[in-house]
Amino acid sequence: MVQIQRVALFPNATFHIALQRVFGLGRSTSLAVAEACGISKDLKVKDIKDSYLQKVSSYIENNFTTGDTLKRQIRDNVLEQVAINTRRGVRHTLGLPVTGAQTRNNGVNARKLRPLFQYDTSRR
Amino acid sequence: MPRSIWKGPYVAVNLLQDVVALARKHPEWWNKGRFQGQKAPEVINTYSRASVILPDFLSCRFGIHNGKSFVNIEVQEAMVGHRLGEFAPTKGTPQHKVKDAGTNKKKINPKTGKS
Numbered sequence: 001m002v003q004i005q006r007v008a009l010f011p012n013a014t015f016h017i018a019l020q021r022v023f024g025l026g027r028s029t030s031l032a033v034a035e036a037c038g039i040s041k042d043l044k045v046k047d048i049k050d051s052y053l054q055k056v057s058s059y060i061e062n063n064f065t066t067g068d069t070l071k072r073q074i075r076d077n078v079l080e081q082v083a084i085n086t087r088r089g090v091r092h093t094l095g096l097p098v099t100g101a102q103t104r105n106n107g108v109n110a111r112k113l114r115p116l117f118q119y120d121t122s123r124r
Numbered sequence: 125m126p127r128s129i130w131k132g133p134y135v136a137v138n139l140l141q142d143v144v145a146l147a148r149k150h151p152e153w154w155n156k157g158r159f160q161g162q163k164a165p166e167v168i169n170t171y172s173r174a175s176v177i178l179p180d181f182l183s184c185r186f187g188i189h190n191g192k193s194f195v196n197i198e199v200q201e202a203m204v205g206h207r208l209g210e211f212a213p214t215k216g217t218p219q220h221k222v223k224d225a226g227t228n229k230k231k232i233n234p235k236t237g238k239s
Contacts, residue, residue, distance in 0.1 A: 084202050086210040 002045055004057055005067050011046040017060050019056075024066030033059055136172035143168065143181065156182045169194050173209025188212035 002009045009018040016034040019025055025033065034041065037055040039048060060066060065073065082089035091098040095114030097107050127134060147154040150165050158164075159182075169187040177199055187194030188208045195212035196205075203211070 080202060084200065084206070084211075086206060087208070087213060090213070 002048075002053060003044060004053070005060060007067075009043070009045045013045055014041070015039055015045050015048060016041060016042050022060070022066050024070045025060070029064065084095075127147065130169055133176035135175045135178060136170070137200070139168070139170050139172050139175050140184050143184065145179065146184070164198070167194075167196060170208065173207065175208050177203050177208060190214045 002011065004019065007022050007023050009021065010013075014029045016039070019030040019033065031041070033056060036119065037052060037059055039052055039056070059106060075102075078089075078092055082093055088098055091110075095111045095113075097110045101107060101110075146164075146166060146168060153162060155163055162183075163181060164185040167185045167187050169189070171189045173188060181199045182201065182204070183199060183222075185196060186208060187196055187197050188211060189195075190212040191214050197208070197211045
């Protein structure tokens with residue numbers, strides 16, 4: 001099983017799509033990583049040699065924040081707003097929408113996600 | 125789109141004048157006492173919620189208008205760069221009526237007038 005940044009990638013999946021399982025890499029960044037390490041867009045994960053995988057790991061480590069470090073950063077940003085007592089911080093603690101959405105209807109997701117301060121919905 | 129950076133941060137002119145007047149009136153607090161933890165000698169009341177908090181405003185006390193009254197704030201380091209209005213909420217929190225299930229109301233039959 002191939003592991004990048006402690007995330008196991010599916011062996012039969014296209015590489016730059018399978019790479020998106022890493023927290024912090026999405027559609028465009030994953031493609032950029034694959035291009036920079038010389039991996040073609042139509043290769044599957046099981047067809048890639050180990051040296052290329054090593055290159056990918058080191059490229060991600062040097063240029064992107066991912067995984068638990070990113071979650072800690074997000075959490076610290078939120079806690080900073082709460083500590084200063086801005087309106088954004090209050091909305092986070094109350095579990096209400098932060099960016100100005102109306103609360104007359106909707107706002108369900110904000111209330112659901114309040115206990116998950118790290119805002120990572122992949123583990124619930 | 126936020127304000128262009130080449131224009132510099134927005135601070136209302138009357139707010140700046142009040143701060144400068146305070147600095148002139150209490151020069152040792154402004155130059156030294158601020159950084160040693162002394163509290164500001166006066167509160168500056170302002171209606172300008174849109175003004176950015178500058179690094180020069182550290183440990184000043186402002187009363188920020190929220191439509192009805194002035195909310196007191198002491199500027200800390202982490203607050204620099206935010207606007208004054210973020211720290212003065214403009215709405216009260218709603219207190220919904222709690223229905224008590226405890227009181228038993230006797231049901232009176234409307235036709236006979238008896239319970």
